[in-house]
Amino acid sequence: MQESEALTGWPSEGAGEERPAGSREKGLNRVLNMLEFLHANQRAIAIGELAKGLNAPRSTTYTLVRELVEAGLLEMAGDGNRVYFGKKLYLYGMAYMRGNDLLRRGRQEVDALSRETGETSELCMLQSGRYTIIHSSPGARPFRISSATGLQIPLPWTASGRLLLAGLDRSRIEAMVTEDDLVLPDGRKVDLDDFIDDIARARVTGYCVTSGLVDAYTKCLAAPVFSAPGKVEATMCLVVPIDTSEARTGELVALLRERAARLSIS
Amino acid sequence: MQESEALTGWPSEGAGEERPAGSREKGLNRVLNMLEFLHANQRAIAIGELAKGLNAPRSTTYTLVRELVEAGLLEMAGDGNRVYFGKKLYLYGMAYMRGNDLLRRGRQEVDALSRETGETSELCMLQSGRYTIIHSSPGARPFRISSATGLQIPLPWTASGRLLLAGLDRSRIEAMVTEDDLVLPDGRKVDLDDFIDDIARARVTGYCVTSGLVDAYTKCLAAPVFSAPGKVEATMCLVVPIDTSEARTGELVALLRERAARLSIS
């Protein structure tokens, strides 16, 4: 029952979508919620627990789980009462990767960068309006800076977030950031104007460095990957100890930008 | 519009599930069909084409696609009219892999075996009653023996199929094999009793070799991976030219069995 920080297992009522009331819910939506729930918890979940966690009626949950297991999207896990992702999802995921040059090459570049520098390296993208770690390669440090693949983090908390929004106008940016997103884990609040300034600056300099935003011990270096001139499709980034020297930081940024540039254009 | 052999883009009306008539279809099922369709075609598909390919009403298809794109399970591809798998599926797939020791280690063993031998190597499992290539690593041969990940092939066509069914009694085996499955690509028919004998023999010897079944040029060597004593969870296999010498085949089988054994028990 490990709970990592703000990851309580379910999006804290946030993302403020419409919730018409206690009325009926479409089966497909229930399924999408189930998948998200499993992803958030990263472990097999008992069916009853699933129903409870999603505020879904038990009978419906049983039915849907059965259908998904039959389809192979879910699998009954070990002890025979819990479910988790199934092979089909793995196969679909691999198909996605095969069909996606950027992802395939990006993973290689990230792995290489992490090997080369010994630091934790990540490939990040926008995923339905949220910053998402698509692939990460842990560094060689004794106490590693962890960050789970697929983790979604508010854009203003990260260097990558500033780059991913480069090129969007103010209204677009505002639309992608909620009030909550501006509050850092330690309670400090990011000023929206500062954030937008950061984005503009990042756009010009072609990289971004943030210190002690998500936590007090790390620094985040990011460089953009372009899918077309001006269009930031992804970022590569390095997560390093906050006391990394200016000089080394500079070196790392150079390496990072080089690899990110190699990914660009497609 | 490449069509590889028997892969016409849609399971040839097979798998004989009930089709009540032309009545209404559940949205979730439509979605599952869409995912299968995309997987079978391995490319982005226009929405209209999807509807046609699935015999689904256009309006419904548009609605479902929109929902899935919003959820990130699908993505609008390149030219902006076609859809394919989305990042969410990739993330879920990676989560599946992370949670699955056998798969994670199996991939490594397969990659190592293929590097070591220069031959095409695969990890295979049963997937809702069908033989499925879960991971494959191409060999070093000039004209490679291809086999797409996720491809599903009738059990009697393969060496792995014989091992995956080891331990099941006759009625179970019969239930998993249709008449069609017994007909090889070149039209020859596998005798059900021979097949069941093969399975029993494979079970005892702990490996299986088949020649010229799926095509006339290849030989298939397979070894079982056990999740519990007697329970075959997966197979590792090598696909080699049919004229591979007895001696080399023996060597390869030994290597294969060694690696498969290393995967077993868990």
Next chain:
DNA sequence: TACACACGTCTCTTGTAAGAGACAATCGCT
């Protein structure tokens, strides 16, 4: 210019899937 065919969006109807709830069977605790 006219024709055939795709695409994307909307509206309205009705068949049916989501859900409430009852049930028996287990499990874990005291």
Next chain:
DNA sequence: AGCGATTGTCTCTTACAAGAGACGTGTGTA
């Protein structure tokens, strides 16, 4: 043994999603 909580299955009702089809637009071609 006695009690509460959980599990898996089943039945029945009705709110609502699936689907038919019309509409406006864009594109290729004869």
